[in-house]
Amino acid sequence: MPAEDTVFNVLYDKFMFWSIIVGIFTFGWMFIAMLRYRDGVEPVENMDKYHIEVGSFPVDSHNTKLEVLFYVLPTIIVVWLTMMALASNTAVWQVPDNEPTFEIEVVGKQWFWEFHYTEALTWEDPGTHIDVEWTGNMLMIHAHNTTATNVTVAIDGVETDYEMDTTLGMITLMGTMFDAELHSKITVYDAEDHLLHTWEHLPVGTILSTAGGEHMILPCDEVAIMNLHSRPSDASNPNYVGVQHSFWLPEWGVKEDLVPGLEAGTVMYAQPDDMGTFPIRCAEYCGLDHSKMIGFVDIVAREGNNCEVDTGVQKTHSDSDDAELADGGDY
Numbered sequence: 001m002p003a004e005d006t007v008f009n010v011l012y013d014k015f016m017f018w019s020i021i022v023g024i025f026t027f028g029w030m031f032i033a034m035l036r037y038r039d040g041v042e043p044v045e046n047m048d049k050y051h052i053e054v055g056s057f058p059v060d061s062h063n064t065k066l067e068v069l070f071y072v073l074p075t076i077i078v079v080w081l082t083m084m085a086l087a088s089n090t091a092v093w094q095v096p097d098n099e100p101t102f103e104i105e106v107v108g109k110q111w112f113w114e115f116h117y118t119e120a121l122t123w124e125d126p127g128t129h130i131d132v133e134w135t136g137n138m139l140m141i142h143a144h145n146t147t148a149t150n151v152t153v154a155i156d157g158v159e160t161d162y163e164m165d166t167t168l169g170m171i172t173l174m175g176t177m178f179d180a181e182l183h184s185k186i187t188v189y190d191a192e193d194h195l196l197h198t199w200e201h202l203p204v205g206t207i208l209s210t211a212g213g214e215h216m217i218l219p220c221d222e223v224a225i226m227n228l229h230s231r232p233s234d235a236s237n238p239n240y241v242g243v244q245h246s247f248w249l250p251e252w253g254v255k256e257d258l259v260p261g262l263e264a265g266t267v268m269y270a271q272p273d274d275m276g277t278f279p280i281r282c283a284e285y286c287g288l289d290h291s292k293m294i295g296f297v298d299i300v301a302r303e304g305n306n307c308e309v310d311t312g313v314q315k316t317h318s319d320s321d322d323a324e325l326a327d328g329g330d331y
């Protein structure tokens, strides 16, 4: 979702439009009045008969229509702007009907974010001409006419590296079975270790954490329902329930507080439509390392799906994620 498409950015543009119109009118009028009613300029003949006094409407000769307009026009504009602002709020706080949803728990701790998957998600980079296929007890990766040379298969955190058969442009791994209960990730690289393709299955119960440099992963074209909870990083003290955080996706113009002790948590929605990597910030001072409470959200395409591509942060090999986090900005 490019930032310029989001509700609040559109609202910003509308407010800017009306501000410019009102600004041109007000300053225009002011300069005309300054020039016409200066000392030494005779704007109207027999000015005296109007009994003009500084700071008050002319009493004897005045224009009722114009004076009513002074009240009516600004009132209409203010009511119009209020309605636009309220409509944007409603749009942000409502899940549109008939849209697919993806629910996820976001947990704020001192000082990192955790993403708890309550729904499974299988995704794959589209358009790379690399295909990951599980059949029975076999994993096949096709990469014809690509520069792919290496494959890393990570199942439940156990990584195994393989070399592709570059003449055939494929690899077949016997005895590697797909298990819907396991967090499985397949990454394909070229000879220079550039990441060409990712396939990943996140089962229910997966926890990704920014403390380990992991990104939040959300599918495109689905309304993300983010349930937000603040939790202490050390739960051994029952009297300590954690601190206030605020989950902020600055590019999308949405932000919501995480309230310690609020069992039901709070909720925030976003509907990303473009693939890409976008920043996450904590917008509520939450202690010593508040400024390090940063991360990224990857918008991906579900396996077999396609979505538009946005020019987000360039995807890199997972090793360089720490460096990416380090220069993530200073909010």
Ligand SMILES: [Cu+2]
Pocket (backbone or CB within 6 Å): 108, 244, 245, 246, 282, 283, 284, 285, 286, 290, 293
């Ligand atoms: Cu925080």
